[in-house]
Amino acid sequence: MAKKILIADDEPNIVISLEFLLKREGYEVVVAHDGVEALARVRAERPDLAILDVMMPQRNGFEVCQDLRQDPEFKDLRIMMLTAKGRDTEVSKGLALGADVYMTKPFSTRELISRVKTLIDRA
Amino acid sequence: MQSQAKLLAAVAVACTFLLAALLAAAFVIGSGLEGREQALLASIVERRLGAVLMIVFVACVFLFLMLRAAHEFLVVLPARAAEEAGAMLKEPTTRLTMQGSSELQALVAAVNRVAERHQMQEEDIGARVRAANAAAEADRNRFAVLMSELAQGVIVCNPDGRVLLYNRRARALFAGSSGQGMAALGLGRSIYGIFDRHLIAYAIENMDTRQRTHRHFVAVTESGRLLRVLVAPIPEAASTTAEGAEAGAGHGLSGYMTMIEDMTETFDSESTRDQLLQELTESSRGPVGNLRAAAETLHDYADMSAEEHRRFLAVVRDEAEGLAARVESAAHRYAAVLKSRWPLEEMLGADLLTAARRRIADRCPVQVSLDDVDAGVWIKVDGFSLLQAMTYLAARLHDEYQIKDLRLRLSRDGEMAHIDLIWSGVFMSTETVMAWELDPMTVAGEASPLTVRDVVERNGGEVWFQRNHASYLAFFRFLLPAVSGQEAGSAVAGGAMADSRPEFYDFDLFKGEETDLVLDDRLLAQLAYTVFDTETTGLEPSAGDEIIQIGAVRIVNRRLLRHESFDQLVDPQRSLPAKSVKIHGITADMLAGQPSIDRVLPIFRSYVADTVLVAHNAAFDMRFLELKEAGTGVRFDRPVLDTFLLSAVLFPNQESHRLEAIAERLGISVLGRHTAVGDAIVTAEVFLKMLPLLADKGIHTLGEARESSERTYHARTRY
Numbered sequence: 001m002a003k004k005i006l007i008a009d010d011e012p013n014i015v016i017s018l019e020f021l022l023k024r025e026g027y028e029v030v031v032a033h034d035g036v037e038a039l040a041r042v043r044a045e046r047p048d049l050a051i052l053d054v055m056m057p058q059r060n061g062f063e064v065c066q067d068l069r070q071d072p073e074f075k076d077l078r079i080m081m082l083t084a085k086g087r088d089t090e091v092s093k094g095l096a097l098g099a100d101v102y103m104t105k106p107f108s109t110r111e112l113i114s115r116v117k118t119l120i121d122r123a
Numbered sequence: 124m125q126s127q128a129k130l131l132a133a134v135a136v137a138c139t140f141l142l143a144a145l146l147a148a149a150f151v152i153g154s155g156l157e158g159r160e161q162a163l164l165a166s167i168v169e170r171r172l173g174a175v176l177m178i179v180f181v182a183c184v185f186l187f188l189m190l191r192a193a194h195e196f197l198v199v200l201p202a203r204a205a206e207e208a209g210a211m212l213k214e215p216t217t218r219l220t221m222q223g224s225s226e227l228q229a230l231v232a233a234v235n236r237v238a239e240r241h242q243m244q245e246e247d248i249g250a251r252v253r254a255a256n257a258a259a260e261a262d263r264n265r266f267a268v269l270m271s272e273l274a275q276g277v278i279v280c281n282p283d284g285r286v287l288l289y290n291r292r293a294r295a296l297f298a299g300s301s302g303q304g305m306a307a308l309g310l311g312r313s314i315y316g317i318f319d320r321h322l323i324a325y326a327i328e329n330m331d332t333r334q335r336t337h338r339h340f341v342a343v344t345e346s347g348r349l350l351r352v353l354v355a356p357i358p359e360a361a362s363t364t365a366e367g368a369e370a371g372a373g374h375g376l377s378g379y380m381t382m383i384e385d386m387t388e389t390f391d392s393e394s395t396r397d398q399l400l401q402e403l404t405e406s407s408r409g410p411v412g413n414l415r416a417a418a419e420t421l422h423d424y425a426d427m428s429a430e431e432h433r434r435f436l437a438v439v440r441d442e443a444e445g446l447a448a449r450v451e452s453a454a455h456r457y458a459a460v461l462k463s464r465w466p467l468e469e470m471l472g473a474d475l476l477t478a479a480r481r482r483i484a485d486r487c488p489v490q491v492s493l494d495d496v497d498a499g500v501w502i503k504v505d506g507f508s509l510l511q512a513m514t515y516l517a518a519r520l521h522d523e524y525q526i527k528d529l530r531l532r533l534s535r536d537g538e539m540a541h542i543d544l545i546w547s548g549v550f551m552s553t554e555t556v557m558a559w560e561l562d563p564m565t566v567a568g569e570a571s572p573l574t575v576r577d578v579v580e581r582n583g584g585e586v587w588f589q590r591n592h593a594s595y596l597a598f599f600r601f602l603l604p605a606v607s608g609q610e611a612g613s614a615v616a617g618g619a620m621a622d623s624r625p626e627f628y629d630f631d632l633f634k635g636e637e638t639d640l641v642l643d644d645r646l647l648a649q650l651a652y653t654v655f656d657t658e659t660t661g662l663e664p665s666a667g668d669e670i671i672q673i674g675a676v677r678i679v680n681r682r683l684l685r686h687e688s689f690d691q692l693v694d695p696q697r698s699l700p701a702k703s704v705k706i707h708g709i710t711a712d713m714l715a716g717q718p719s720i721d722r723v724l725p726i727f728r729s730y731v732a733d734t735v736l737v738a739h740n741a742a743f744d745m746r747f748l749e750l751k752e753a754g755t756g757v758r759f760d761r762p763v764l765d766t767f768l769l770s771a772v773l774f775p776n777q778e779s780h781r782l783e784a785i786a787e788r789l790g791i792s793v794l795g796r797h798t799a800v801g802d803a804i805v806t807a808e809v810f811l812k813m814l815p816l817l818a819d820k821g822i823h824t825l826g827e828a829r830e831s832s833e834r835t836y837h838a839r840t841r842y
Contacts, residue, residue, distance in 0.1 A: 011409065011413065013410075013413040013417070013438045013441060013442060014409075014412060014413045014416060016417070016434060016435070016438055017413070017416035017417050017419075017420050017435070017438070018416065020420055020424070020427070020431065020435075021416075021420060021424075024424060055409075082412075083408075084405060084406070084408035084409035084412065085405050085408070104408065105408040105409055105411065105412025105413075106408060106411040106412035106413075106414070106415040106416075107412060107415070107416075108415070108419065109415070109416050109419040109420060109423070110419070110423075112416075
């Protein structure tokens with residue numbers, strides 16, 4: 001059965017690429033456009049991986065990540081965070097809050113896919 | 124005269140001996156003779172008496188002549204030589220006259236040789252001292268100029284934190300930092316009035332004096348300016364002077380220097396730049412990320428459907444457009460930062476044109492001549508950006524219209540100056556030329572993000588294109604702010620001290636002073652004074668009269684520091700009697716909005732800190748201050764000297780001890796009376812003239828001055 005991935009990002013121009021790439025890699029893709037929707041869809045769809053953008057309306061990626069990690073129900077969920085801010089402090093914060101992988105834009109699509117594969121195969 | 128008396132006495136003694144010898148001989152001859160023999164002798168004596176007396180007289184005269192010659196030789200000549208030697212002490216070029224006995228002459232010759240050698244040594248020492256003084260003075264002047272022109276503030280202190288030197292920039296940084304009308308910075312004042320004692324103590328403690336390292340700290344002034352302060356030790360002068368060693372005893376340093384930079388603007392513009400850079404990178408990450416993902420997808424999955432392909436291309440186009448706009452806006456904002464970073468400076472217009480001619484000729488094959496250059500015009504501009512603008516315009520004229528001859532003209536028009544870049548023969552449309560103003564300037568590969576318009580705006584000016592058909596001339600005219608002659612002068616000197624070199628340093632303070640002495644035992648000449656005066660609504664403080672102005676100046680090391688003055692109007696919070704307005708000329712309008720006395724007194728008290736107060740008829744001013752003590756809690760308990768009483772001490776027989784009268788007596792011109800600062804300055808000058816006169820009367824210390832003042836006070840009130 002195909003693994004399921006949630007993409008939570010408010011920028012359609014990145015969602016379009018991510019969605020296309022991941023589908024081509026054979027994953028089932030669900031999209032959310034803000035933090036609140038992302039939480040709802042994780043609960044409803046129970047994906048294997050959530051790709052969270054840091055800068056999102058309503059609730060940002062850090063908050064979503066923190067919420068998910070406090071819920072033991074999602075202890076197997078893999079989380080990848082994407083950010084447009086490249087500061088080391090932020091990377092540390094994201095990892096501390098429970099993200100498995102932290103990627104800074106602009107990233108290479110090939111690297112993204114290989115990271116996704118590693119994460120999900122590990123699960 | 125005395126030697127003449129000596130001669131007479133000697134003659135008298137000699138003659139007396141002669142007579143006594145004769146009488147004794149007569150007595151010996153006469154004694155024991157018979158009566159007949161006596162009669163015979165008497166008759167013989169009687170007959171020969173005239174001759175005997177003659178012989179005696181001649182003998183006396185001979186004795187006198189002998190003695191006089193001996194006196195001349197043995198007394199007068201040595202005495203004269205002694206006088207000449209005395210004169211030689213005063214006038215070292217004279218010599219003793221060779222005369223008298225050979226022994227005396229030998230002595231005189233020896234003395235003359237000693238004098239010769241002494242004079243040569245004196246002259247040698249004198250010459251060396253003069254040379255050393257001249258060198259020191261030259262050093263001092265160079266140093267003073269260097270200090271005053273330095274862009275950083277400099278303050279030099281002795282180990283106790285007393286200010287020995289500061290420069291103009293430091294003064295500007297701290298002007299008014301502790302209230303209106305006064306500055307916390309002053310010679311002989313404590314630097315801790317400006318910087319927190321702990322900041323400096325920390326910097327000094329962490330300094331290794333032998334390594335001469337320095338320390339930095341950041342301080343904020345009361346007016347909110349951000350200062351970067353460098354503290355560097357001034358090591359002891361390798362015990363060359365005993366004084367230096369004493370002053371720095373135990374510390375290993377004779378003082379320290381602080382260099383102060385105002386970072387407020389640098390900091391602002393730097394932080395704007397940083398912010399800009401950060402925003403640019405961070406805000407670009409997202410779009411570049413989208414772009415990259417889309418591009419990579421397009422490249423890697425060429426088999427996608429036409430619809431998908433179209434959507435990815437749309438993403439690429441969108442993001443590329445957004446990025447372009449972002450970069451453009453960042454460039455604009457950076458140009459604004461650049462603009463604000465330019466300081467304007469005063470320069471001679473002719474210098475700018477000469478530089479422009481050279482720069483234009485360097486960068487494009489154009490002949491540039493100067494004509495009609497008004498050599499007296501000063502402008503306040505950023506020279507470099509203007510040069511860039513002129514060169515850019517010249518280059519475009521050459522590149523696009525093949526103009527090879529340009530002229531530069533400078534003239535003055537009221538508050539503004541014109542700089543014209545003129546050519547003849549070729550006219551272009553105004554639209555074309557005005558468009559040049561708005562393009563970023565590029566000359567010979569050097570690009571600037573600024574436009575000509577930015578440059579003239581930054582310089583507070585204008586630029587336009589003008590042509591004259593009759594004379595076939597066209598020109599760009601730069602309209603720039605000119606500096607008036609007086610302004611140029613005062614801007615250099617700063618404030619009201621254009622005439623003299625400012626009294627910003629006093630190295631005599633390095634010597635330190637006997638601060639452990641009780642104040643009363645300290646020398647008048649070494650104390651720091653605040654000389655002040657007040658203007659009031661009337662003469663009766665107890666009947667509700669109030670202070671409306673306080674003016675003061677400081678005296679440190681017998682120097683009147685005019686520029687460290689205190690001048691403050693005070694709202695009396697009551698009406699102003701018309702007859703008092705006639706005296707001081709201060710009107711109710713002038714007092715409106717001024718601080719009240721309870722706000723002014725604490726500031727004034729910190730201004731007078733550690734000084735002796737001096738005023739003319741001080742009792743009057745002190746009474747006003749004392750009456751405010753209960754209400755404000757500000758006590759003026761510093762010792763007070765009164766020039767009125769000191770005048771009575773110095774000139775007990777004069778009728779008037781009014782300030783004008785004393786000033787006239789001491790040869791001081793009185794200007795600006797009945798403004799508080801004006802009166803304070805006159806009083807201070809009077810006081811300075813009194814100091815040597817008091818010393819002549821044996822009054823050297825503060826205690827002595829106070830005691831004698833008190834005595835005359837009682838003497839006067841008794842009448």
